[in-house]
Amino acid sequence: MRTPVRTPRNASRADDEVAAPKSTQRLPIWVNQRLGLLVLTVALATLFGILRPAFLDQRLVLFPLLRDISTLTVVALAQMVALSVGHMNLAVGRMASFGALCAGFGYDRLGLPLQLGLLLCLFAGAVIGALTGWIIARTGVGSFVVTLAMDFALLGLVSLLYSALTENAAFTTRPSGLMDLRSTSLADICIGRVCGSPAVPQLAQFTVLALAGLGFLYTCTRMGRELLLTGANPAAAELSGIPTGRRILLAHTLSGLLAALAGFMAAVGTGTFRASIGNDFMLPSFLGAVLGGTLLTGGIVSVLGALLGTSLVGVIRKGLDLLGVGMESLNIYLGCVLLLALSADRVRTVVSYRKVVRSA
Amino acid sequence: MSEVLLECREIVKVFPGVRALDGVGLRLTAGSVHALLGENGAGKSTLIKVLTGVHPPDAGHLTWRGEQVHLRTPLEATRTGIGVVHQERNLIPGFSVAENITLQNPPSRHGLVDRQAMNAPALRCLEELGLDLDPHRLVRELSVAQQQLVEIAKALHTQSEVLLLDEPTASLSPQEAENLFQVVRRLTARNTCVVFVSHKLEEVFAISDTVTVLRDGRSVLESAPLADHTHDDIVNLMVGRAHTAAKMLPRTPEPTSVPVLALDGICTARGHQDVSLAVRPGEIVGLYGLVGAGRSELVKAVLGLDRVTGGEIRVDGTPARIASPRQALHEFGIGYLTENRKEEGVFLEQPIHRNITVTVWKKLARALGVVSSAEERSVAQNLVERLGIRASGLDQNAGELSGGNQQKVSLAKWLAADTRLLIVDEPTVGVDVRTKHVFHELLWELARTGLPILLISSDLTEVITLADRVLVMADHRIRGEVGNDHHYERMSGRIIRLIHDRAPSAVSAQQDAK
Incomplete structure (x- = not known):
């Protein structure tokens, strides 16, 4: 570190010229999280498949696994959108349960068809997200506090509404098509004689849509760039003419909408609309997003990473479950994975900082 | 009589892109007041940070009472006997005066802090300074001046023999400043060395014994007796750098054309009173003032980030209400290159092309708000070439560039937006001399092509090199205007006089009021 410091100015300029092209090299490959995640997920799946051949059973293991991954990926995306503006959404699970409540209400009381109920659910999520975003942008109170408060408020509201509106604290009316959505897989969709895999649930279509939509938003559009x-x-963005308040509102609206979608998917997966939906969403939402390479401090997201991160967690969970690891110890492993994911975040920051210092 | 306490020789400190200190020497003797002078960016703050262990020097020696020392942390500096009172307050607002004074070495009993035992040493320190303060009071209830004195008391408690005061009078009233000087005299009487950093030369001459002048990271006058030098000598030493004759093509702004931006009697919530100025096409108007004069705050209020309480803003002759920087950019074509590059100017962890095109996405966007990546890159590439930004590629993060190149990226964003007026705030702070020249030529050329520029600067050379007219601001008011004849000595004299004339006139105004 000392040598470049003592070289006279002209010499260090020359050094710079030489060093400059070098820094085009991106971070070393092991820091590229997405590739690493893919390799790790495939390797672990193979390992579990060898140890317990039942792991590769398409209908009994992979189908529910992929259904969980589909749902949790949407949850991770909901968190990712909030993280993209440097915020958090701690109410992601409760927004999901609120969305599911609205869908269930629509089916049970209003007799809505499947699609309209879904729209109602998404609308409710977007509204609650927009309200959160508006409070944050308007008051300047941190997103942590506001979404935490929102979480508590919704927790109370949702259970109150369920007990007021239903007898068993759950909507059980199922519109036509809901059970199909729950159990059909690509195997049921055939083009001529070629059928898809029975492991891929039809619910995954929502996830694919969400992934494609957000991928488009963040890579191709002005909005996405401005969110990042x-x-x-935020200060530089405001001075550069970005309507930061509106972008924050947009991010939270999208976050609420995606959370509600996840709530709907979870409800479809279990077949009932109840208050407990979304209870276990918060930790996986961060886990999936951060493992995927989304920066907790904002500005960098990875849409595909959210899918890969969630997949890794899903595979580990399912695999360890099949290996007979108890629920409690399973959580210990998951805690460790989260810690590693956050450390990876830090490692990347440190590596890029060192690069700055070296190039200067 | 005087024993040398702290001496440093050939101190060098390098930051990314800048040689902040380049062979600085300083000798501090007991029982004297030593003035440390220099323009903004000359290296005063860096030197203070080196002396207090915040930044380890990259080369050079520090000796304490003749023995070489290495100060690696502020705590080591404190233990050695070097205390510092920074420009901004460093007290814990929720703690009492006594707790703050004894913070670094609180009296304890059985491992627990003993609150009762705090008061005696705290009172002793306060008494030594001749202060009548209740040690139980919370610091946040005190005035700024009182807090500053508490910080000095804190330095006494750690038995500082060298006390560094960084711009201590910047936020004090004349009366409070006088109190402070009495404290300084008491301190020197008990054989402490006080290092006094200030922009106000009158104060320096009133209380200092010796002086060191820094310029561009070098000491141009080293620990010399102040009595040997006149006011003008010192000013010349501070600013009189070798003038490379700028070989820039002449500009001819038309003094009669309609101003692109005109402020008429603007008052703001931040305390600006009756500020009027006008910037015409092709003109560079300098807004000179010391740090804290309220220049950036004025611009921010004009851009809608703060409240304008009176007066009128006119853009192209028509009254305008600007509610946000967004509206300023998209509706009125006003760009503001901030002084605070790292916090408000560039997105450090974003690629260069995004940093540059952020202001034009609205123009580039097609249906569904799609921004073509190719178009974006071509806009960015053009500007990177035009401004000579040295980067490995458009995808490099802006934070990986040197300070000067970051500043160019920050400027490129406004050139991309093709603004009709550019407000440039301290464009060359923290930028080395070479890049500074490049920047000056760039701004000059921009103005020559008709772009009006409002140049905010506390760098006299910069203002005199570039501006057509110089407005001098102090205490949130415009103190006067000087037409620039680009003659350095004449101009600097006039400008500095405008600033320093203020003190007596303010005092007389107060007396009139009584």
């Missing part, structure tokens, strides 16, 4: 820059540096 708002997250990267």
